[in-house]
Amino acid sequence: MSNNAYKNAQIQFDGVAETIGLNEATKQLLREPMNEYHVSIPIKMDDGSSRVFKAYRVQHNVARGPGKGGIRFHPEETVDTIRGLSMWMTWKCAVVDIPLGGAKGGIVFDPRELSETEQERLCRGYVQKLWKTMGPDLDVPAPDVMSSAKHMLWMLDEYETIVGSYQPGVITGKPVGMGGSLGRTEATGYGVIYTLREALEELKIDAKDTCASIQGFGNVAQYAARLYTEYGGKVLAISCWDNDDKKAYTFRKQDGIDIEKLVGITDNYGTINKEKAKELGFEILAGDAWLEQDVDILIPAALENQITIDNVDKISKQVKVIAEAANGPTTPEADEVIRKSDIFLVPDFLANAGGVTCSYFEQVQCNMNYFWEKDEVLEKLDTKMTSAFRAVYDLSKKDKLYMRDAAYIIAINRVVEAVEKRGWV
Numbered sequence: 001m002s003n004n005a006y007k008n009a010q011i012q013f014d015g016v017a018e019t020i021g022l023n024e025a026t027k028q029l030l031r032e033p034m035n036e037y038h039v040s041i042p043i044k045m046d047d048g049s050s051r052v053f054k055a056y057r058v059q060h061n062v063a064r065g066p067g068k069g070g071i072r073f074h075p076e077e078t079v080d081t082i083r084g085l086s087m088w089m090t091w092k093c094a095v096v097d098i099p100l101g102g103a104k105g106g107i108v109f110d111p112r113e114l115s116e117t118e119q120e121r122l123c124r125g126y127v128q129k130l131w132k133t134m135g136p137d138l139d140v141p142a143p144d145v146m147s148s149a150k151h152m153l154w155m156l157d158e159y160e161t162i163v164g165s166y167q168p169g170v171i172t173g174k175p176v177g178m179g180g181s182l183g184r185t186e187a188t189g190y191g192v193i194y195t196l197r198e199a200l201e202e203l204k205i206d207a208k209d210t211c212a213s214i215q216g217f218g219n220v221a222q223y224a225a226r227l228y229t230e231y232g233g234k235v236l237a238i239s240c241w242d243n244d245d246k247k248a249y250t251f252r253k254q255d256g257i258d259i260e261k262l263v264g265i266t267d268n269y270g271t272i273n274k275e276k277a278k279e280l281g282f283e284i285l286a287g288d289a290w291l292e293q294d295v296d297i298l299i300p301a302a303l304e305n306q307i308t309i310d311n312v313d314k315i316s317k318q319v320k321v322i323a324e325a326a327n328g329p330t331t332p333e334a335d336e337v338i339r340k341s342d343i344f345l346v347p348d349f350l351a352n353a354g355g356v357t358c359s360y361f362e363q364v365q366c367n368m369n370y371f372w373e374k375d376e377v378l379e380k381l382d383t384k385m386t387s388a389f390r391a392v393y394d395l396s397k398k399d400k401l402y403m404r405d406a407a408y409i410i411a412i413n414r415v416v417e418a419v420e421k422r423g424w425v
Ligand code: GLU
Pocket: 068, 069, 070, 071, 092, 140, 141, 142, 143, 144, 145, 172, 173, 327, 352, 353, 355, 356, 357, 359
């Protein structure tokens, strides 16, 4: 059993490479990142002591455009996770057909344990170490797990200070008014629900007749839950990580969760306050209970490797759709079980491509120095996500393919075309 995101990304890639008959050199090129940077960042802490943080940036493939992908903040971060995630970014940008490559970064730390000023120094330190590898035409970071617009602005400011000019295209997910795009905060979660809406339509299921269970309650999950309830669905259970107890809990309300009320008792990192949840009448269950609920839709929106061979059999027979909002939430072994079941899967790099698609819109707006209204951004996002879903779905129907395989075939073929036309292979 593999809980290594890089290995899992390679297992998925190798399977599809075999199916579409890629030649050896192309396989070799695409199953590994092209560049990676490992750095140590020494930081002065507020109490005068010094600490050194490990950080990475991995660029998987840039044949279709500059590297693109978030910078994760996580105490358990590993370079293999970043490698796997950088591969998934390449496929993500290709499946929605935006002119960007795949990259990912990470700093090994827990922002909950650093002050604002320490976080700022660390963000600036990251750019001091890696600015030469960054650039609007080179590699463009964005927010990801536990990083947000304020971190992006510190990084942007440091980059612009070093190069001595305004460079708003070097980073996306910036605050609105500081080069950020309206709708960027909503984009990943909304994108998940646009693809879910299309899936339900194909399955001839009315969203109003459905209920869902969600893993995670960070930015992506919150906006996914909001739009899903706007479409008439009912969220019955949401799980989240509790940093004090160092374990997860599931918060359930059988008659449907009021998302705004729950957001009101959730901190910036997606941790729901247990005491307040009890006052609001939530049942508090074990962390993995989210997966075992009798619901129509499961939305894993936390981290990788959450649906595994050990728990996949606990998924209720009622579940009709899994929309993977997180990157790599399903291990390859569990995926084999889902593939053989009647569950319709919206695979991660298609379902959660809304964030990077809106990042691309942000770059476009920065280049024009003209910013669209929110409705215009969201409409363009919906169009992009819907047409990507349609292309994957149509291929899966035509060739009787599992949705993940169809998404991979489209994405890999686009990247292969770019590397071949460039004459790399
Ligand atoms: N971190 C997001 C993702 O995994 C967005 C990346 C971006 O906007 O570059 O897709």
